[in-house]
Amino acid sequence: LTIRRGERLGLGGLGLLMGAIAITIAVEKPHALMFALSIILGGFTLRSLRRSPYFQTWWHRYGPIFLPSPPAPPGHLESGTPLHSAAGTAPRTPPRILVATRGNPGLLRFAVEEARNRQAELLVLFVRQLAVIPMGSVTTPNWTEDEEAQALFKEARTLAQPMGIVVRPLYAVTHDVAEAILELAVTYGVDLLILGVSQRGRLDRLMKGDVIQQVAQYLPERITLLIHA
Missing domain, CATH: 1.10.287 (Helix Hairpins)
Structure with a gap:
């Protein structure tokens, strides 16, 4: 903000x-x-323990026991149909790809291509970073009023629909971008996480932290991290 x-x-x-x-x-x-x-x-x-790789591994294994199934993301955009088994009777769960972007068109196109090649479901995450933690009755941004997020989700649907790819938009408001990405990647059980190289300056990364480095440090081993330059 x-x-x-x-x-x-x-x-x-x-x-x-x-x-x-x-x-x-x-x-x-x-x-x-x-x-x-x-x-x-x-x-x-407690914060350090929560962000440690040991906690992330434990949460991935036992977290679903304590939490209900994730609710449908806001503004669910669905194009295409779920994949089915060869027998055509029981549906099988397609792999899931999560891409976190604020509107990088090259990164979004790359993620859509990966979803098509892997026959995967694509989760598009828009993170609105807060410069300060709101206190009191301050209203935090909402995805329905965020024009950047709306434009991103619309572009994702436009790119994915002709290819029959299922797209699920995700929206997060936080002061810690890396933590939000990690939580959603684990909660939604993604198989592949795609991040783009930041265009911010070295000083800005030093002040706010390098998101890719933080995510790579604590990402569970079962999730593959793919960096798009």
């Missing part, structure tokens, strides 16, 4: 105020400070 200069100044002032409050608490209430630090440390520890 774009943050205007006035909003940045407001956030900066709020940060200074919170810092002053924290210093006051540290001086006047050292026990309260220790409690707050323990909560923060515990939160970061």
Whole structure:
């Protein structure tokens, strides 16, 4: 989300105020400070454990036991019919490909071609990254009001429909893009994950993190990662 200069100044002032409050608490209430630090440390520890490859492997094996089947994605776009067995009686589950993009046409075409070659179902993920974590009653973006996401899903349907490929649009709003991609890849049981090389500068990747590197580090071994340059 774009943050205007006035909003940045407001956030900066709020940060200074919170810092002053924290210093006051540290001086006047050292026990309260220790409690707050323990909560923060515990939160970061749980976050690290959750993003570890051991947890991802465990979640892939046992997560479906505790969670219901994933609901149909919003704005379900379906073109083509499911694949069937040679006998024509029982349907078989086609492989699933997940492509995460904000509208890269080359990456989207590549993903559609891969889905056609593998006779796979294509999941198209649009991730809206939040610059700051919303607090209070702030309304987060919705896929029905996101023109970029709508354009991406429409383009995916246009490319896939003539080839008889089933397309499922997915939409996520998060401050951690890599974590959202990993969660959806595991939840929907994809076989292949396609990502495109970021066009962001080195400083921007340093500040926000390299998504491909983070995903590759924690992606379960059973999911193949394919990078499209």
